[in-house]
Amino acid sequence: MEYIEVRYKLTGSRGEARAMARDICYEQTVEFPSDLLTDKSIKRSVVGEVETVTTFAPDSHEAVIHFPAAVASKELTQLLNLLYGNISIKPGIRLLDFTLPGSLYKQFKGPRFGYAVRELAGVNERRALLSTALKPMGLSAENLAELAYKFALGGIDIIKDDHGLSDQEFAPYRKRVELCQAAVEKANRETGGSSIYVPNITAGFDQLPQRLTMAAQTGILMVLVSPFLTGLDGMRWISEQESHNCAVLSHPAFSGTYVISGTGGISHRALYGKLMRLAGADGVIYPNFGGRFSFTREECESIVSGLTEESGQLKPAFPVPGGGMTMERIPEMVEVYGNDVIYLVGGGLFRHSDDLVENCRYFRKMVST
């Protein structure tokens, strides 16, 4: 029987941890009291099984549980439910990691492009990519397009909408996308470059496909989505639309509680590494260490491993560290991330000097050396 191997961190005494591990096996599958479950075939083919409970400190343990793969029903929604559905409500259980059997990995396409995002942005060498965001929210579509033009002139590879830009009256979606895409194309013609504009298509359940279609029709090659606002499977769906053939950049909005939730929640590696990749992100934005958010260097490294290590037939995805990053920190980041990374600089890009185009060029030079 094929199984999904899941690791949980459990907080409590060793006796409590062992009881919690057994409870997880039932809670996440049959949701039925074990003493009332008399059907041996269900016990064998549906209920999870505790493999090990390892104690690392008096109140800190790691359980390895095997769940029958059939319970996941080949669906991302049900896989999420199996991994962390009901137990999200129980304290002291943190989802650390999971490994799918090869047959289940095959149900997921994962990143369509992965490192080939470089080719979309016309980059033929194996170097780090540069990205920035169109902001602040409140600018008109025309002003955002002007910014996009300057960023492209300055050689930024990936110019994305700020993730809060939706369809607000001050910069409606269609107008913004058309003007920003045209502005970047104009800059590309002037420089001979091939910067790409990445609109935010995060939207309601029925609007999301329309925004994707509108983007693809405008010639967009990559889109931004916040999968914890749309549902993680919405991103999986976007990435599988062959007719649109857009790469996907994921934004962590509304997901942070899972990782910063102390003894509960989901590890950085499992959430921003493995789940985002499984759900088709080609690049995964997350707050870099040392920025205005609270991730540590080790947490960021664990994300990178989740995005890149062997996982069935899935391509690796780009880490996209950002959030309060400044150009001064790039050398340290090169040390951690190497070349397979997309750097995201937002407001910090405006600080270096008054000349935005020059700031972009400086940023590009910093990364290239």
Place this chain on the structure above:
Amino acid sequence: MEYIEVRYKLTGSRGEARAMARDICYEQTVEFPSDLLTDKSIKRSVVGEVETVTTFAPDSHEAVIHFPAAVASKELTQLLNLLYGNISIKPGIRLLDFTLPGSLYKQFKGPRFGYAVRELAGVNERRALLSTALKPMGLSAENLAELAYKFALGGIDIIKDDHGLSDQEFAPYRKRVELCQAAVEKANRETGGSSIYVPNITAGFDQLPQRLTMAAQTGILMVLVSPFLTGLDGMRWISEQESHNCAVLSHPAFSGTYVISGTGGISHRALYGKLMRLAGADGVIYPNFGGRFSFTREECESIVSGLTEESGQLKPAFPVPGGGMTMERIPEMVEVYGNDVIYLVGGGLFRHSDDLVENCRYFRKMVST
């Protein structure tokens, strides 16, 4: 200018709390350093404004912030982002409550049925409704239908799929829905009752509409969905499908981390009360106090207030307390919930005696007295 009023609990010193409140105003809107934001019109029309920061204990404060309503873009996804997108990643900030201006409430239909779910289940008096779940997972569609038949014979009003039942091979969706619906209809003919069967339609982005259509074609009147697996807006979409006209029952799978996240996350009232109702749930399942999960009586009462208090034109929704509940606890629950409630008993229903139909009747009698 219309605004959304949001309350956050902030953990830290008073000075830190004041700085956090100011930071939230920028982080959730322009995502731009305040010293670089020179455009006064954007400051006025986009950035949030701190109304008050009230200190309740040396390290515990409550901030009231007003965000311009236009930022929410009339979309649930962007509203969620505005309320708790980026700051979900920052420690010490808990979303306590929010109030929309009337014009924004009008963008949301909220519960289509609300208390009129009673009529769907043929209940003409203002009494508590009874519900249970088809489980354990692993039973065949035939066996689940047999269970549904017994529950309906015993007078359970609402017979729902266990939320982990998806499209697994042991009980595929279409077969399960057809057999369970037929079984409940058969029992209704025999008893003269009008129990309803509620299938779980939680599924992938492209599968969800198909499962809803299949359910509606089978004569289903209410569906179950786990909105934190599908995306909250997926539930909003389901509830607005007039042609299908199904009531919606929400399940809290994968959402628990937000409420149990200590100093971060989202309050019970805001998440299971206000957001679920705004997103169209007619009944909201959550773990009752004293069950196998960890909610307190006060937290449950706060959910009820969020589901029922005046909120624009939105109808109230039913609280559906469940989770490890036993029949013995019903009297205490009547005290807290009164008559406008749907009681959910799962495994506990099997414990009273060996005769499942009799157990249902006993349960029904307990609630009616």
